[in-house]
Amino acid sequence: AFAQEAGKLPDYVAWKDAEDFIVHSAQTLETKRGVIGTSIVTPNSEMYIRNNLPAPDEAIVADRDAWEVSFEGLSDAKTMTLGELKKVAVETVATVLQCSGNGRAFFEHETSGSQWATGAAGCAIWSGVPVRALVEAMGGVSEGMQWLTGTGGEEIPEGLPPETIQVERSVPKEALETAILAWEMNGEPIPLAHGGPLRLVIPGYFGVNNVKYLKRLAFTAEESPAKIQQTSYRMRPVGEKGAPSQPSMYEMPVKSWITGPLRDAETGRVQIHGVAMGGTEELEKVEVSLDGGQTWQDAPMVGPDLGKYAWRPFVLITDLAEGTHELVSRATTTSGETQPEDFPANERGYGNNGWRVHGVDVTVG
Numbered sequence: 001a002f003a004q005e006a007g008k009l010p011d012y013v014a015w016k017d018a019e020d021f022i023v024h025s026a027q028t029l030e031t032k033r034g035v036i037g038t039s040i041v042t043p044n045s046e047m048y049i050r051n052n053l054p055a056p057d058e059a060i061v062a063d064r065d066a067w068e069v070s071f072e073g074l075s076d077a078k079t080m081t082l083g084e085l086k087k088v089a090v091e092t093v094a095t096v097l098q099c100s101g102n103g104r105a106f107f108e109h110e111t112s113g114s115q116w117a118t119g120a121a122g123c124a125i126w127s128g129v130p131v132r133a134l135v136e137a138m139g140g141v142s143e144g145m146q147w148l149t150g151t152g153g154e155e156i157p158e159g160l161p162p163e164t165i166q167v168e169r170s171v172p173k174e175a176l177e178t179a180i181l182a183w184e185m186n187g188e189p190i191p192l193a194h195g196g197p198l199r200l201v202i203p204g205y206f207g208v209n210n211v212k213y214l215k216r217l218a219f220t221a222e223e224s225p226a227k228i229q230q231t232s233y234r235m236r237p238v239g240e241k242g243a244p245s246q247p248s249m250y251e252m253p254v255k256s257w258i259t260g261p262l263r264d265a266e267t268g269r270v271q272i273h274g275v276a277m278g279g280t281e282e283l284e285k286v287e288v289s290l291d292g293g294q295t296w297q298d299a300p301m302v303g304p305d306l307g308k309y310a311w312r313p314f315v316l317i318t319d320l321a322e323g324t325h326e327l328v329s330r331a332t333t334t335s336g337e338t339q340p341e342d343f344p345a346n347e348r349g350y351g352n353n354g355w356r357v358h359g360v361d362v363t364v365g
């Protein structure tokens with residue numbers, strides 16, 4: 001157990017600046033809202049941390065190219081080292097990484113788990129080998145396989161049935177078209193804390209599906225028997241238990257939030273800014289309201305568009321009259337998907353993209 005000392009982070013994330021985070025536990029670090037500012041890319045040092053199990057020992061990143069991944073459910077499935085994977089093909093993708101529970105703190109009902117507000121999310125640029133290219137190189141997916149299943153490299157203590165704690169996630173196999181096995185994050189070898197030496201990245205999918213320390217990639221006929229797949233990370237009514245029949249946390253929906261101002265202002269001239277994401281769809285527009293959603297105006301998106309899986313900063317420079325203002329933002333995709341005013345309560349507090357609770361109150365004068 002990690003006893004939090006002021007200004008100190010656990011060893012595996014000691015290279016991050018404690019000032020940037022709200023430490024919920026040794027395995028859950030939330031990026032402070034204002035830290036994101038207007039950055040398109042979240043530096044590795046500022047990226048939030050969520051580990052279901054303690055991170056493996058640093059030893060696994062000592063000789064990265066020697067890391068082995070086993071493939072299954074392909075005609076010519078085999079085991080490959082990271083050094084070999086690098087010679088198959090390389091692709092780069094920018095995607096938001098966001099925990100399923102981001103925004104949990106804004107629900108009214110009591111939710112178990114880290115009380116994430118906005119900071120269990122960041123946007124990073126990942127490089128690795130497209131899963132598509134590996135499927136091709138290994139003769140295609142075997143008949144009858146429906147799922148793409150990734151297994152995390154954490155050691156499971158002896159005597160414990162792996163399915164009880166193993167981080168193993170299955171997504172519909174069509175995700176192979178966009179998924180990559182990444183070794184690079186924002187131009188650096190992926191830090192251990194974020195899944196190095198090798199991580200499964202499924203653009204536009206909630207964090208949990210992006211399996212770190214990937215040691216096995218399998219096309220399977222059934223979903224993983226792991227608890228984290230079968231009953232956890234399910235969208236379920238308040239008071240109900242998790243079950244495989246409930247929707248699993250796969251694609252992320254459209255969302256936005258203001259990252260500043262977060263404090264009261266002395267004068268009325270303000271730069272309102274935040275980030276907006278389309279999930280798996282292109283963004284059409286971001287609107288900001290200064291009066292809690294009664295009237296809206298377009299807030300221009302700034303900087304280059306890194307593709308539909310990335311987020312985009314937005315900025316609105318305006319004058320606020322004296323008094324208190326409820327500032328809220330709302331993003332819409334090109335297919336017309338827009339944030340709801342309120343996202344329905346669900347037992348574990350997943351998927352919150354309601355615009356009202358993501359607003360901030362700012363008093364001028």
Ligand code: MSS
Nearest residue numbers: 048049050051052099100152194207208212
């Ligand atoms: N992987 C592994 N291997 N393990 C663990 O634990 N977790 C999850 C993912 N992956 C894990 C994994 C989650 S859950 C999340 S969010 C993510 O991851 C995070 O990431 P970062 O890098 O930020 O830490 Mo929720 O949906």
